[in-house]
Amino acid sequence: MKILIGTNNRAKTKAVKAISSIYYPNAIFENIDVPSLVSDQPMSQEETRQGAINRAKHLMVGSDALFGIGLEGGVQEIDDQLYICNWGALVTQNGDVFTATGAGIPLPKEIAEQLLAGAELGPVMDVFTNKNEIRHDEGAVGVFSNGLVNRSTMFEHIMLLLIGQYEFSYKPL
Numbered sequence: 001m002k003i004l005i006g007t008n009n010r011a012k013t014k015a016v017k018a019i020s021s022i023y024y025p026n027a028i029f030e031n032i033d034v035p036s037l038v039s040d041q042p043m044s045q046e047e048t049r050q051g052a053i054n055r056a057k058h059l060m061v062g063s064d065a066l067f068g069i070g071l072e073g074g075v076q077e078i079d080d081q082l083y084i085c086n087w088g089a090l091v092t093q094n095g096d097v098f099t100a101t102g103a104g105i106p107l108p109k110e111i112a113e114q115l116l117a118g119a120e121l122g123p124v125m126d127v128f129t130n131k132n133e134i135r136h137d138e139g140a141v142g143v144f145s146n147g148l149v150n151r152s153t154m155f156e157h158i159m160l161l162l163i164g165q166y167e168f169s170y171k172p173l
């Protein structure tokens with residue numbers, strides 16, 4: 001039984017494997033770097049959700065896998081604050097699409113201003129933290145939650161919501 005992961009990002013991959021392995025212990029995982037077909041830095045909930053769906057759908061074209069998982073990070077402006085937002089999509093072999101959204105916290109003003117000027121969160125966070133590629137590790141959510149919720153834990157929650165909906169929909173009543 002194969003599960004496809006639409007990214008090479010390590011934080012996302014860790015979340016998909018951790019949660020899927022609980023429910024499908026025999027699963028074999030394959031990472032495929034599919035296009036999200038949205039901006040590199042999605043700027044709304046709608047765009048972020050669409051990126052996750054596009055990735056998952058792309059994975060399942062002509063595939064015999066159990067399902068494909070697309071995970072996407074973005075930001076959304078509410079009331080002069082820029083919140084990170086996160087979405088996931090699970091697409092099955094017969095084309096069913098399940099979606100779920102995850103945690104959101106506001107970014108500090110100095111970070112938000114750079115994103116609104118066209119920068120991407122990943123590189124901006126690396127400069128801010130003086131680290132390399134934190135999008136593969138704790139991520140912005142990990143930094144600004146003081147390490148209490150890191151990027152992969154946050155995507156694990158989305159994975160639970162996706163697999164939960166998938167299992168519910170195929171459950172005999």
Ligand SMILES: O=P(O)(O)OP(=O)(O)OP(=O)(O)OC[C@H]1O[C@@H](n2cnc3c(O)ncnc32)[C@H](O)[C@@H]1O
Nearest residue numbers: 007009041072073120121122125135139140141151
């Ligand atoms: O390879 P992919 O799967 O695209 O992984 P990614 O890290 O680029 O993740 P997304 O495209 O889903 O995220 C969109 C942008 O926001 C950045 N980003 C999102 N969440 C982040 C986080 O928690 N910490 C740092 N950067 C983040 C990311 O680097 C991108 O610039």
Ligand SMILES: [Mg+2]
Nearest residue numbers: 036040041073
């Ligand atoms: Mg990306």
